Amino acid sequence: MRTTMLSGLAAAVLVALTAAACGGGSSSTPTTPTTPTTPTTPTSPTNPTTPTDSATITIGADGRVTPSSVTITRGGRVTMINNHNQSHDMSSDPHPEHTTCPELNQWGFLTAGQQRTSGNLNTARTCGFHDHNLPDNQNLRGTVIIQ
Numbered sequence: 001m002r003t004t005m006l007s008g009l010a011a012a013v014l015v016a017l018t019a020a021a022c023g024g025g026s027s028s029t030p031t032t033p034t035t036p037t038t039p040t041t042p043t044s045p046t047n048p049t050t051p052t053d054s055a056t057i058t059i060g061a062d063g064r065v066t067p068s069s070v071t072i073t074r075g076g077r078v079t080m081i082n083n084h085n086q087s088h089d090m091s092s093d094p095h096p097e098h099t100t101c102p103e104l105n106q107w108g109f110l111t112a113g114q115q116r117t118s119g120n121l122n123t124a125r126t127c128g129f130h131d132h133n134l135p136d137n138q139n140l141r142g143t144v145i146i147q
Helices: 002-024 102-106
Strands: 052-059 069-082 088-092 108-110 115-117 125-131 142-146
Antiparallel strands (some): 088 125
16 A cells, blocks of 8 residues: 555656646746738728728718728628718618628618628629618718629
């Protein structure tokens, strides 16, 4: 019985020493994080035809969407930001069905200062969008091109 206890104690000490040797102590040399090799580039309003994985459209203080057209790759998503002092109900064309790109309907009703991201746009196509409550306001209309 005594031999069994000593064997168990020796095994426990061995496990503790192994754990300490594998990183249980602290090191005074910090590790340097690795940098990603393929950073994601956001859509640039100056070149909205270059497809990216995601894009952002902003309703500005002037009540206009900027940019009015973005191009994303299949599977990408688009974030709508409302920086206008009024609420907007952003939806896919056509009005009032909103059936061309249902993924854009996830933007929905945005109060001032609010933002929301669409669902994944998986099908290559061009999607128009508008403010449901102001469907004829050209300042609140635009397109998302999925390539």
